[in-house]
Each structure stands twice: as structure tokens, then as C-alpha cells.
Amino acid sequence: MSLDLSNYELLWPTPLFVSEGERILRSSNTSWEDQAIWLMTEALAGTTAVADFEEVPRHTGVTDHNPWTSEPVDTGLKAGTDRREWFTELINRAAELRHATAPRPYWPQRRGSGLSHDGSTPRDTRRDFARIISDFADSGYLVEVFGEECVDDPNDLPDASEVIDRRLGIPNLWPLDPQAWDEDTFYGLIEVFHDLVSRPRTRRFHSWNSCGWHHFEFHNGPARVLYRWKVNQLLREAGIEYELAAEGEDLGRLVAVTDEARSTLVHRVLNDSPPDITSGIRHSIALFRGRDTSAESKRSAIFNLARVLEERRALIKEHLGKDEGALFQIANGFDLRHRRADQRSEYDEAFLDWIFWWYLATVELTNQLIASRNLDS
Numbered sequence: 001m002s003l004d005l006s007n008y009e010l011l012w013p014t015p016l017f018v019s020e021g022e023r024i025l026r027s028s029n030t031s032w033e034d035q036a037i038w039l040m041t042e043a044l045a046g047t048t049a050v051a052d053f054e055e056v057p058r059h060t061g062v063t064d065h066n067p068w069t070s071e072p073v074d075t076g077l078k079a080g081t082d083r084r085e086w087f088t089e090l091i092n093r094a095a096e097l098r099h100a101t102a103p104r105p106y107w108p109q110r111r112g113s114g115l116s117h118d119g120s121t122p123r124d125t126r127r128d129f130a131r132i133i134s135d136f137a138d139s140g141y142l143v144e145v146f147g148e149e150c151v152d153d154p155n156d157l158p159d160a161s162e163v164i165d166r167r168l169g170i171p172n173l174w175p176l177d178p179q180a181w182d183e184d185t186f187y188g189l190i191e192v193f194h195d196l197v198s199r200p201r202t203r204r205f206h207s208w209n210s211c212g213w214h215h216f217e218f219h220n221g222p223a224r225v226l227y228r229w230k231v232n233q234l235l236r237e238a239g240i241e242y243e244l245a246a247e248g249e250d251l252g253r254l255v256a257v258t259d260e261a262r263s264t265l266v267h268r269v270l271n272d273s274p275p276d277i278t279s280g281i282r283h284s285i286a287l288f289r290g291r292d293t294s295a296e297s298k299r300s301a302i303f304n305l306a307r308v309l310e311e312r313r314a315l316i317k318e319h320l321g322k323d324e325g326a327l328f329q330i331a332n333g334f335d336l337r338h339r340r341a342d343q344r345s346e347y348d349e350a351f352l353d354w355i356f357w358w359y360l361a362t363v364e365l366t367n368q369l370i371a372s373r374n375l376d377s
Contacts, residue, residue, distance in 0.1 A: 003089050009100035012043040013229045020201075020222055021091035025084070031202060033058075036087050038203055042139060045100045049090070056086045125238040126178035126186055132230050133176060133193055140200040140215030141223050151209045167192050187242070187254055187291065190231055194244055194252040199223035224252065242291055247271075249282040255289040262357060269364050272371070280304050281363065288356050298352040305359040312366045319369060327362065330355060 147157035200215030
């Protein structure tokens with residue numbers, strides 16, 4: 001079997017689609033096909049993939065026949081192919097799927113007389129965010145916290161505004177009204193909904209009195225990955241220099257955007273540091289990159305990193321010799337740690353950024369030296 005993937009487009013990040021697909025394939029649950037259909041409905045544009053999946057026989061050895069003749073129907077699939085094999089190939093080849101993109105500008109947008117996403121007219125970012133939340137709600141991602149109406153179970157549902165108010169301290173934010181938000185409310189909602197979304201991995205249709213879909217088996221992990229991906233894409237396209245953190249003490253909180261190299265450095269230090277310093281490292285990074293960070297917060301972040309390096313001073317000296325003193329001269333000679341009268345304090349805040357990244361890179365270097373030493377012993 002070789003699937004034709006040319007008609008399928010991903011709406012999700014590829015690793016998330018693969019991980020959720022592999023979880024379904026590991027399942028022995030008899031409803032795995034329904035879960036696969038739900039995943040493809042969410043993660044792939046249109047209904048083509050679901051239609052192709054449903055045309056495949058359920059079990060190996062089943063042959064489709066034309067009802068008007070005795071001849072078998074040519075499905076274009078290798079004999080013996082069943083739905084599990086079809087879905088397995090789709091997941092295994094997910095890296096080949098192209099991502100759905102916005103259509104090229106239409107006539108009114110090219111003429112400048114309509115809302116454009118190509119930069120000719122400013123985007124209404126808050127309205128676009130509200131649309132993202134509406135899509136999540138329609139897919140059942142808020143059911144775990146907001147509840148879900150059912151004609152057979154008319155219980156009182158939680159007040160969604162109160163749920164948000166308890167977290168954000170601002171009342172009457174649901175239903176969403178983007179026109180009423182100031183900047184702090186907008187950014188606060190971005191962070192709150194990161195913590196509220198949870199993906200339903202199964203759903204069932206309740207036909208009685210046109211009740212609709214009901215959602216079950218919630219998991220916030222994949223929902224938050226998808227949420228960060230969508231919201232960060234929105235912020236990036238709007239030119240907003242914040243993103244939702246994907247790891248660390250500030251997971252799911254807005255942090256300053258950095259270049260790819262520094263993002264990779266943060267990832268390595270967060271994941272490769274020994275347990276005895278992990279908490280301090282997480283706290284330092286959160287202090288430094290938070291949206292509300294200050295010069296004082298950055299000094300505190302540097303102080304925490306310097307303390308880690310002080311504990312590793314013998315290791316640094318072993319590999320750098322007498323030059324190791326230069327590493328600590330700046331921290332001791334400037335108004336960073338000890339706050340003595342003889343320390344220099346008149347310097348641009350950009351200096352704090354430079355020393356933070358230098359010290360964080362040195363922590364990562366010492367992590368590698370320690371790991372190498374442990375391998376040799």
C-alpha cells in the first residue's frame with residue numbers, strides 16, 4: 001500500500017499529530033476507528049482523509065464488490081489492506097504532509113478594500129484570538145471546565161465568567177468581547193485559556209432532539225501544545241514580540257521572543273541540568289524572560305546563575321585555568337550581586353541581557369563537562 005498524501009493538509013503541528021495517532025494505534029479499544037476519525041477531522045483540512053479512511057475495508061481479507069456485477073471493485077489499495085494499516089501508514093508518513101496555508105489574497109484584499117492578512121491592512125488580532133477560542137470551544141476543548149449541555153441531563157453548568165474571574169480577577173469576560181479588552185486583559189486571557197483547554201479524545205453523537213456531539217476522555221497535554229502553536233503563530237503574524245513558553249517554570253505564560261539559537265540554549269539548559277540545580281535554573285529563566293520583567297528581575301536571574309557557577313568554580317578553573325577569574329569579575333565588579341559601594345552601577349540594561357546569556361551558556365557548558373566526566377568514570 002502507498003497512500004496518495006497530495007490531497008491532505010495538516011492543521012496541527014506534525015509531532016502532535018503523530019503522537020496522538022500513535023496513541024490511537026497502541027490502543028486495543030474497539031472504538032479506535034472513531035478516535036482516528038475524530039483526530040483526522042481535527043488535524044486535517046477538509047473531509048477527504050476521513051472519506052478515504054471510511055472506504056477502506058475494516059479487516060484484512062474483506063473484498064469490496066460491485067452490487068450490480070460479480071466483479072470486485074478496484075479500491076486502488078493493495079489486497080489485504082485494512083483500516084489499521086491505512087491509518088498506520090498515514091501516521092508514519094505524517095512528515096510528508098504539507099501544512100495548510102492561508103489562501104492567496106482575493107480581489108477586495110488585493111484592491112485594498114477588504115480586511116487583509118498580507119499586511120496591507122492591520123489585522124484585528126484580538127478578534128482573531130477570540131475566533132481561535134471559539135474553534136476550541138466548538139471542538140469540545142472547554143467542556144472539562146465549562147461543562148456541556150445535554151437534553152437528557154439539564155444540570156446547571158458552571159458559570160464560565162466565574163471560572164475565568166477566579167483565575168484572572170476580572171468579571172464578565174465570557175462570552176468573549178474583544179472590543180472591550182485592554183492590553184492586560186487580552187494578554188491575561190491568552191494565558192488563562194492555555195490552562196483551561198483540554199482535548200477530548202473521544203466523542204459521541206447524541207441524536208435525540210438534535211442534541212449534538214458529546215465529548216469525553218480529556219487530556220490537557222495535547223490541547224496545550226496545539227493552543228501554544230496556534231496562539232504563537234497569531235502573535236508572530238501580528239508582530240507581537242511575545243510567545244507562550246513551552247517549558248520551564250513559566251510554562252504557558254507570555255515571555256519575550258528570542259532568536260532560535262537562544263531558544264535552543266534555554267531548552268538544553270532546562271532539560272539537561274542536574275536535579276540539584278534545575279529549580280534554580282527554571283526560576284532564573286522565568287525571572288529574565290517574563291513579559292513583566294524589570295532590571296531588578298534580570299539582576300536576580302543573573303545572581304542565581306552566578307551562584308550555580310560559583311559552585312562549579314573548581315570545574316571551570318580545571319578547564320580554563322587562570323582565566324576562570326574573568327568569568328566572575330563582571331558579576332563582582334558591577335552592581336549585580338553584592339551591591340557594594342565600590343561597584344559600578346551606571347550601565348545600560350542591555351548589559352544585563354548580555355551577561356545573562358553569557359552565564360546561561362556557561363551553565364550549559366559546565367553541564368556538558370559534568371556529563372562527559374560521568375561517562376568517563
